Amino acid sequence: MRKIVIVGVGALGSHAVLLLRGVGLERGAAAGCEIVAIDFDRVEQKNTLAQFHSKSTLGKNKALALQQSISFLFGVRIGAVPHRLTQDNARALLGGAALVIDCLDNGPSRHVVQSFVRELGIPCLHGALADGGTVGRVVWDDKFQIDEADGRGATCEDGAHLPFIGLVAAQLARAAQQFLASGQQMSFQVFARSPSTFV
Numbered sequence: 513m514r515k516i517v518i519v520g521v522g523a524l525g526s527h528a529v530l531l532l533r534g535v536g537l538e539r540g541a542a543a544g545c546e547i548v549a550i551d552f553d554r555v556e557q558k559n560t561l562a563q564f565h566s567k568s569t570l571g572k573n574k575a576l577a578l579q580q581s582i583s584f585l586f587g588v589r590i591g592a593v594p595h596r597l598t599q600d601n602a603r604a605l606l607g608g609a610a611l612v613i614d615c616l617d618n619g620p621s622r623h624v625v626q627s628f629v630r631e632l633g634i635p636c637l638h639g640a641l642a643d644g645g646t647v648g649r650v651v652w653d654d655k656f657q658i659d660e661a662d663g664r665g666a667t668c669e670d671g672a673h674l675p676f677i678g679l680v681a682a683q684l685a686r687a688a689q690q691f692l693a694s695g696q697q698m699s700f701q702v703f704a705r706s707p708s709t710f711v
Contacts, residue, residue, distance in 0.1 A: 516609065517606055519621075528681045532688060573594035599627075611635050619658050637650065638650070684700075
């Protein structure tokens with residue numbers, strides 16, 4: 513069974529887990545996949561507006577809350593690690609993964625992921641949202657440059673950007689699914705623009 517590790521299950525990561533919950537179980541798949549969610553943070557009231565976390569999980573660890581929700585709603589089991597990813601535990605948490613999906617919102621933590629996957633040659637897909645929900649990126653590690661400003665602006669404090677977050681999460685899940693099925697690495701850049709900017 514292949515292990516898919518999703519690091520950071522806030523706005524982007526929680527929706528990616530939702531959309532990937534059946535990966536490897538679809539008809540004709542050669543082997544199943546195990547999803548493991550990693551996040552040390554707790555669900556706050558503001559998170560319920562733009563993340564796949566409910567009011568019933570307020571105060572719970574995000575990874576454990578997501579595990580509970582996915583099991584309750586869909587009968588699908590995912591793994592949950594309620595700890596911060598660090599250089600000291602990266603090998604234990606990411607080792608053996610067939611794919612790492614980085615949905616973190618800060619540069620230092622992304623550096624930990626990138627350093628480890630590059631050292632071991634683990635395929636890694638990065639998902640990122642620009643401040644204000646104007647740009648979303650889904651990029652494979654060999655082409656991903658870490659933005660040191662990650663996490664300094666609000667992208668998920670209210671529900672204003674939820675449809676855009678969902679769109680980027682869908683492209684992230686699609687890229688992961690395609691890679692797991694065929695090895696093809698697709699990347700996406702999604703822009704939020706007013707209708708008047710389209711020709």
